[in-house]
Amino acid sequence: MTVVDLSRDAGLRAHAALATLRVPDAVALHPEGTRVACVLPPSEAEPVAHVLDLTRADAVPTPVPEVAGRGHALTRWLPDGRLLLASGDGQALDHVEVRAGDDLVTVWRAGVDGEIEDLVADADGTVLVRLADPGSERDGSHLGLRVADPAADPFVRTPGGRLRRLALLRVGDPAPRPVPTPGLTVWEADWRDGLALAVTSADETPGGYYRPGLVLIDPATGGTRTLLTTSWQLSRPRLAPGGRAAVVVEGLSIVSGRVVHLDLESGTVTRLTTVDDVTDLGWLDEHTLWFTGWSGTGTHGGTMTAEGRVLSRWTAWGTLGGRDGQPSLSPDRTGTRAAAVWETAGRPPEIALAVLTEGEWHQVTALNTDLARLAVRQEEVSWTGPDGLTVQGLLLTSGEAPGPGPLVVIAHGGPTWLWSSAFAPAESNQLALPLAHAGAAVLLPNPRGSSGRGQDYARRVIGHVGEEDLGDVLAGTDHLVAAGIADPGRMAVLGLSYGGYLSAWAVTRTRRFRAAVVMSGVADWLSFTTASNLAGGYDPLYHRGADATTPEGREFLAARSPVCHAGAVTTPTLILHGAEDRTTPAGQADQLYRAWSAAGVRTQLVVYPREGHELTEPGHRHDAAGRVLAWLTENGVL
Known part of the structure; x- marks a missing residue:
């Protein structure tokens, strides 16, 4: 028997039941707070953008009409309320789209040469595109693979040949305009008032992310100004309205850290220590920031002044989903409400809303209730x-x-x-x-x-x-x-x-x-120092400079x-x-x-x-x- x-x-x-979870991604709250856009994975196709109408109590996320054979994996809103998308055919996200009206019809679509990793829209409608060259290395948060390059047969690699780059698009343009970033790969970027703020490194592999610099870029001239170099890691660069200041998160590895404030006129760098384990932040006005991040085994968030004085702070036992698995928020234009993915031990992940200063999350979808x-x-x-x-x-x-x-x-x-x-x-x-x-x-x-x-x-x-x-x-x-x-x-x-x-x-x-x-x-750890795509970055940090080319370094790494x-x-x-x-x-x-x-x-x-x-x-x-x-x-x- x-x-x-x-x-x-x-x-x-x-485990089989968990495979049916539909976890929203790329959650974006409409500037007026009336709709939420997100990407949902259907069961048998590429991810598809959806929009939820918050003015209707019985609303459910509605799919955005697709272009045949293409899916969406990024959703954003333009300041004028039109929907901004990145789309692709399964091989790469290589098109930017704008949808308008109640039916979200396509009013503009343009292709780019590379894999779109982020879209940042400015008030005048220009869009900064961060994209990765075909064949470039993905980092650990993107599954440790290469960006697809079907033409790479054979695959050829030379230093600096496969970068993450920036390009500018104005709605209606037939093609993007490259932003010069000579010799640098761009890991994250912000865009405001004709300037780009970027986390960059000279090493194009993910190992370079462990030795970053914060650079201000003038797309018109290609001029760059280094604002900050650090032995830690940087994420979420944000330019203030008016262009006189910037902030960035400085921390470790998959970055959760402290806020660094930079005065762009004087060059003064100030590390704000009143909040820690910040994973995402943004400007509400030129003097005020919102933030969110980890707190113990839960999350926290709130508002603070540009000098670091905390105005409001909440903590919650649960997880806010976002980019790279870190807590992330999408506020409305007024900074009153924010949208995110929220889950607790007893409730599966759903789109949720909260007052930005209070952090009491209320789920507004029922995708995974069963x-x-x-x-x-x-x-x-x-x-x-x-x-x-x-x-x-x-x-x-x-x-x-x-x-x-x-x-x-x-x-x-x-x-x-x-x-x-x-x-x-x-x-x-x-x-x-x-x-x-x-x-x-x-x-x-x-x-x-x-x-x-x-x-x-x-x-x-x-x-x-x-x-x-x-x-x-x-x-x-x-x-x-x-x-x-x-x-x-x-x-x-x-x-x-x-x-x-x-x-x-x-x-x-x-x-x-x-x-x-x-x-x-x-x-x-010895073979890891040269075989991993983190090589040259991870080891000097976590092994405190142990050098595999020296007998002492090899002994240190072998011992562990x-x-x-x-x-x-x-x-x-x-x-x-x-x-x-x-x-x-x-x-x-x-x-x-x-x-x-x-x-x-x-x-x-x-x-x-x-x-x-x-x-x-x-x-x-x-x-x-x-x-x-x-x-x-x-x-x-x-």
């Missing part, structure tokens, strides 16, 4: 790290357990990233909620190095990767064992990216885990590389990786598999074709979930 593992089946059913039944118990937990530092995380469980049970620890990527309270935490193939349905307690730890607790906490991992942060994670498991939640004989660890590294590293340091899963992880400690491993380890991943290249998975196999460790390597740093194809995501649940079951965790 066949015995069916109902716990594993429950986890797989939950999935609320999948919600599990979620609570913030805290414990003490090995050196006495307080560490926080989230604990997911499905109902009251009669006694100690299986525990799965999922380490997040980054390392400067975090787990925030969400309906179905997305990282690591969205496995947290399904694992809870499978009967495990799931710990999502935010060890030192994480966002949400300020720059000092985030920087504690620099020069110490895999040291105190791993100690924080292991202390979390000890805390749950002592609390009677976790059975010390039925624990597993898994993670993606840096979380994959930490999972592989953990089983070289301890035998407390019965199983491990390494997803898109780093196995060898899992492949160099395979002899200490006994934990069965499943390795999952995308074949086209350029952030942690697939060779890292090969190295880990060979090292573990040679050491006699039970292991399995699964490589998914066409995939980058994260799995995106539904079939691959489902397959990976099934393999993880099976691996944990076969090795006595579930």
Whole structure:
């Protein structure tokens, strides 16, 4: 008689149900606050722009009429209320469109040479287009792939040959006008009053993003003025009305940080320390800013003066979705209301509105209501790290357990990233909620190095990767064992990216885990320094300048590389990786598999074709979930 593992089946059913989530993207509030535009993924086609009429209580998002064979993946509003779109045929977003009227008919469409990554409209109707050359490297937040280049056969690469660039379009123009940025690649940009403010680097690969400069560009002359260089990372450059000031967020990696104010007339640079972990901001007028970002395992936002005095601040336990997975807002023209994607532990993600200064989010769509039944118990937990530092995380469980049970620890990527309270935490193939349905307690730890607790906490991992942060994670498991939640004989660890590294590293340091899963992880910091598309940026930052060309640097990196400690491993380890991943290249998975196999460790390597740093194809995501649940079951965790 066949015995069916109902716990594993429950986890797989939950994962399959999550595949039907329709999460709005590129949410944009109309200047008058009357409509919201967004992009929704249909089940069998390219993403399509939708518009929600907020003046009607019974309104639902309505698809924008498509051009045959093309989908949309960016939505913005022009100041005059017309809808601005980026569209493409599945290969690349290579057209800018403007739609007008109640029927949103196309009034203008122009093509660009490259992949559109952002559109910024000024009051006079000019649009700054940020685009990536075909074949250029995407960063880790864009799945670790290259921008599609069907003509690249063979693929040829030379330094500075495949950049992110800027171009200008005025509605009605047949073609864009390039903005000169000689020798620079542009990661983010703002556009106001005939000037562009851009985060740039000389290195066109994502490694260059770790050594950025903030540059003011005059498109008419091609003249540039460097305003700021930093050893940290920069995001969300914003020019003030009137052109006398600018702000930018300065922080770590996937940027969550402090606001830097720049006086463009005097050149004075002021770091505003009254708010931290800001991920998005903008000007309400030339003296006032709005902001949002992380706060613990939740979010915060509000308003502040250009000098840094906080005017209003709210916090909320939940997650605001946005660009690169960071909290982001879209305010109306008056700065009264804002739109965003909002989710909580009990409510799936939906478009929501709030008064900008209050942050009480009210969902206005019902795209995923039927999935609320999948919600599990979620609570913030805290414990003490090995050196006495307080560490926080989230604990997911499905109902009251009669006694100690299986525990799965999922380490997040980054390392400067975090787990925030969400309906179905997305990282690591969205496995947290399904694992809870499978009967495990799931710990999502935010060890030192994480966002949400300020720059000092985030920087504690620099020069110490895999040291105190791993100690924080292991202390979390000890805390749950002592609390009677976790059975010390039925624990597993898994993670993606840096979380994959930490999972592989953990089983070289301890035998407390019965199983491990390494997803898109780093196995060898030595080969990573030259193979990753982050090479030259990530390592000098997080390894505090360890130089792989010197004996001392090689010793430092090898000492922290899992492949160099395979002899200490006994934990069965499943390795999952995308074949086209350029952030942690697939060779890292090969190295880990060979090292573990040679050491006699039970292991399995699964490589998914066409995939980058994260799995995106539904079939691959489902397959990976099934393999993880099976691996944990076969090795006595579930």
